[in-house]
Amino acid sequence: MLSLLVSLLVTIPLCYAPAAFVTFLVRERACKSKRVQLVSGASPLAYWASTYLWDALLFFVLTVLVMLTFAAYGKDASKVFMMRWDALLGTWGLLVSYGLSSLPLSYLYSFAFDGPSAAQISIAGVNFLSGFGFVVAYAVLSTLKRTVKFAAKAQHIFRLFPPYLLGDGLIRVSSEFYVREVMGMDREGGVLAWDVAGRGICYMCLEALAYLGLVLVVEYSPAAGVRAYADRRRLWLGGWSDRDLIEMLRASRGPGEDKDVKKERDKVCRAMARASGSEVVGGEQQDEDEEEVDTVLISDLTKVGSDVCINGAGKSTTLQILTRDLQATAGKLTVKGKPITSSAVCRLVGYCPQTDPLLPLMTVHETLLFYGGLKGIGSEGARAMMDDGEGESALYEAAAAAMSAVSLGPTENQTAGTLSGGNKRKLSLAVALIGGPPVLLLDEPSSGMDPGARRSMWEVISSLSASRSVILTTHSMEECEAVCDRLGIMVGGRLRCIGTSQHLKGRFGGGYSIEVGVEYNSKPLILHAWQT
Structure with missing residues (x-):
């Protein structure tokens, strides 16, 4: 019973660890340092790969410290997790795979925040809920006859979250020790069996790849909305032609457009027409199926x-x-x-x-x-x-x-x-x-x-x-x-x-500028007289 409680309590501090890794990322994005790095030539793929590898290395060191902490309490206290080689590998595998999967999931959470402190606290809270909270919820639901089926279905959703898989895996490791030592039943595969730690390790490794892929999807597709998605899809499939660009920007021409802006617009149109091989008639690009060209771009920024x-x-x-x-x-x-x-x-x-x-x-x-x-x-x-x-x-x-x-x-x-x-x-x-x-x-x-x-x-x-x-x-x-x-x-x-x-x-800049000093109470009267 004590080992089950230890397994549950170990999950709590590990829920807070991944949240600490995103504070620097959020701060870097908020101050535009990340954007300047990308503008300077760093690729998003290299940025996230280096970030993930470094964070995974630090988390690996953390798992070593956790295992050394178990060992420091002596054989009697740590025998549940370290007495046999399969228990040692199963426990360490759960910790390492938890780090590999929880880090990219925390990266995904971080996109919703602009402040590092708010990000750390919120992500730690979500991890605590999806770890300690879901483990306790499943334990309660699975013991009640009326909610057993619901608990089985809910567990499929719970397994999408690495903190739950970690807590559930550690509890199963403790249960396996009880079955083996007290009941004398030795399961094939030991702690590394699928129903003990194997499922959790495999799930978290797969989730690590999935969440990393989602991070790259969000990075390369920052805009939201159906139209933006359609535009990006069109860009991916073939890119915008000059005619596509002109059609899109036709609606951008507002009422009462200044003649200098229109001149600049036509100047760009002529340059686009020369590049695309279309004719230019009267300062406006004419294609066989196009009547008029509208663009709002600034050209010739030579200084x-x-x-x-x-x-x-x-x-x-x-x-x-x-x-x-x-x-x-x-x-x-x-x-x-x-x-x-x-x-x-x-x-x-x-x-x-x-x-x-x-x-x-x-x-x-x-x-x-x-x-x-x-x-x-x-x-x-x-x-x-x-x-x-x-x-x-x-x-x-x-x-x-x-x-x-x-x-x-x-x-x-x-x-x-x-x-x-x-x-x-x-x-x-x-x-x-x-x-x-x-x-x-x-x-x-x-x-x-x-x-x-x-x-x-x-x-x-x-x-x-x-x-x-x-x-x-x-x-x-x-x-x-x-x-x-x-x-x-x-x-x-x-x-x-x-x-x-x-x-x-x-x-x-024509006309005159008039400065009038009046008392505060008479300001409405002066404004009314001036307007009339």
Whole structure:
């Protein structure tokens, strides 16, 4: 009886262990570090494979410590789990297979959370319910004559959860010891028999593969909804043709579209028409079965383009789509004619998100080396140059150049978590700059900086614009005038106007600005008089 109680109680702390592994993953996703890693060239498959292998290794060490804890209590106390070789292998097999299956299931749970603390507590609670709770529930239901059949059916659902399989397996190991030692009945196969620990070990190994597959499905298919699924299926089966893209974007043309936006639209249409071999008539693409072409894309970003919006207008959402953080409803994204999903194209893009994509325990220098390595800096020809160390020196030189560009040299050996808010933004920009990518996506890069640091960053961005394209989002018209060659203003997710700063001022900056100071009580009267 004591061994049954021990088997049940051992399940409780092991329910909390997998939840501890997801805190770093959630934190990494919330601060956009994971997204920047993927944009820098890391593949989702490599990301999850390395994460799983490392976590599985740590969990394997945990299982060894658990078995050593059993042994530390002596032969009499641990004989249920360690007296015979089959009991030892069965118990250890349950623990190891539990770790292999519970880790990917916890990864799946983690997609529902944005905060690491909430994720850890919630996942630990779910594991406790599906482990200790389901084991107790089955034990109670199976003892009542009226609920025996229901318990048998419910057990099939319970076995989908690794914590239940662990608790049930340990209890069966204890029961097998009682049957063998007290009743004198020795089952064929011992503890490793199918009805003892064998079923639980096999089920959890299969669930490990299934849950890992689901993690990859969620990773590669982040969008939800029937239409998004249909669009992704169409992409997988053959991709979007130019005509498909035009049909999808026809509805995006809003009422009262600005003439500059329409001009930009037609400009892109002509480029698409030349690429697809269709005729261009009157500034609009004409096919045999098509009357008109509508696209809303910005072309010819040869220097710095700015996206100016109020909060919630869609500027950060646009960059998230460009970096595959959000799934586009329709259309295609290409850089130099290649899909943005390819790793080769990812290395051509530098991304500075709105939040700082920094790992707090890595130093400034280590952070830049990490992201530079993901971009493959120094990897080309590195094997041939290994004896001279030239490949490694190229990576260090790139990191030093990025630090120098944003004036982070004095903080080279300081951990990212101890940096000030302004220096964190500088490091985030340096991460985007390392390797000199030809396309930069900067989401409010100067937020949180003091005026001097902000102007210094503007100078850096302006100097970079001569050799690459930059898309920058901001709330500040001062920042736009300082660094941008073209501006686009978004409202409600739509591009409302586009052009140079001087052009937009000439079109929309006419009239007068009046400042009136009035008492608070008379404000409604003044507003009414002004409106009438």
